[in-house]
Each structure stands twice: as structure tokens, then as C-alpha cells.
């Protein structure tokens with residue numbers, strides 16, 4: 001079982017979000033997972049330019065670090081998306097990464113995985129950011145078990161106080177990957193999203209037959 005985290009802080013090793021995520025991954029590891037951490041601070045990822053090339057064959061025009069990060073998350077059974085709060089939202093780095101996942105959303109390439117979200121903030125906005133990241137998970141067809149946010153202010157001990165909850169979140173994610181609990185509300189939302197995405201998969205059928213056939217096999221599209 002593999003659990004991979006994506007950290008959207010630009011601060012690298014100094015990032016408090018990264019430190020909190022390391023606790024989450026430690027909890028997952030204790031529960032038997034092999035863990036991986038993708039730090040967007042180490043990567044050059046260009047923002048989506050809406051050229052729509054990916055809709056032709058799933059490939060982006062930018063040959064940057066996104067594809068390596070994408071391979072790593074595709075290889076995982078469980079995902080952690082984590083971001084600091086920047087002006088009440090995810091960091092720009094995290095948003096750029098999420099936008100580059102548009103084709104994965106349309107084709108539901110990550111569907112069936114489990115996820116959880118993590119945010120750190122100075123004072124406020126953490127729950128809004130974990131809520132947004134969980135919403136993104138559902139767009140991707142990833143079932144979320146929830147998330148945690150920590151308002152750290154300038155308190156140097158606040159991270160230590162969040163450690164137990166973070167480790168537990170990682171453990172719960174690993175258990176979810178193992179036991180595959182059902183969440184009817186999320187299943188309904190994901191099914192509704194797929195009805196919309198099915199229009200894209202159908203429209204691209206002639207030049208992306210493999211994607212179309214996969215959707216038929218999954219039962220997400222009725223063959224015409």
C-alpha cells in the first residue's frame with residue numbers, strides 16, 4: 001500500500017505544512033503504508049494555459065516536472081493534498097498543480113483512490129482550504145476521509161500539539177485504503193460529476209478511443 005502526499009508550500013524544508021504532513025505520513029507508515037512526499041517547492045510546474053492540447057491525447061504541451069509528480073500520485077493508493085493558507089485559499093503553487101490535473105479529472109484517471117487534506121495557517125482559513133482540497137479530490141473521483149487544519153500563529157509549539165491528530169489522520173487514511181469504506185454522499189457527487197465529464201469523453205471519442213472504452217468498461221458511459 002502506497003500513500004503519497006503533495007505539499008504546496010514554496011518554503012521547502014522550512015514549511016510548517018510539510019512538517020505537519022510528515023506526521024501524517026508517519027502515522028500512515030506505522031499502519032503499514034509505504035510513503036512518498038512530493039514537495040512542489042522542488043519542482044518547476046508551469047500554469048495551465050488552456051491550450052486544450054491535453055484533450056487530444058492526455059499529454060500536456062509543457063515538458064516540465066508535472067509528469068513525474070503525476071506518475072507518482074498515479075502510482076499511489078492513498079493521497080494527501082496539503083497547502084498553507086494564502087489569502088484564504090491554497091497557495092499559488094498548489095493551485096497551478098491542481099489546474100494541471102484537469103485532464104485527470106475529465107478522464108477520472110485517479111478514481112478509486114482514497115485521500116485526505118491538510119492545511120496550516122497563521123490564524124484562519126484552514127478549514128476552507130481543506131474543504132476545497134477535499135472538493136478537488138471528489139472531482140478526481142478520489143474518496144476523501146476528511147482532513148485537518150492547524151492555526152499555528154507564531155507559536156513554535158503549535159505544530160507539536162497537532163502531531164497526534166496528524167498521525168491519526170495518516171493512520172485512518174491507511175485503514176481506509178485497506179478497508180475501502182463507502183461514503184454515499186461523496187459517491188452521489190462523484191456520479192454527478194461523471195455525468196458532466198462523460199460529455200467530454202464522448203466528444204473526444206474519435207481521437208481518444210482507449211479513454212472512451214475504459215469509461216464503457218467502468219460502467220460510467222453507456223455504449224452508443
Ligand SMILES: Cc1cc2nc3c(=O)[nH]c(=O)nc-3n(C[C@H](O)[C@H](O)[C@H](O)COP(=O)(O)O)c2cc1C
Nearest residue numbers: 009015016017084085086087088120121122123124
Ligand atoms: C502570501 C501569504 C498569504 C497568507 N495568507 C494567510 C491568510 O489569509 N490567513 C492566515 O491566517 N494566514 C495566512 N498566511 C500565513 C500562512 O498560512 C502560515 O504561516 C502557514 O503556516 C505557512 O505554511 P508553510 O510554512 O507551509 O509555508 C499567509 C502567508 C503568506 C506568505
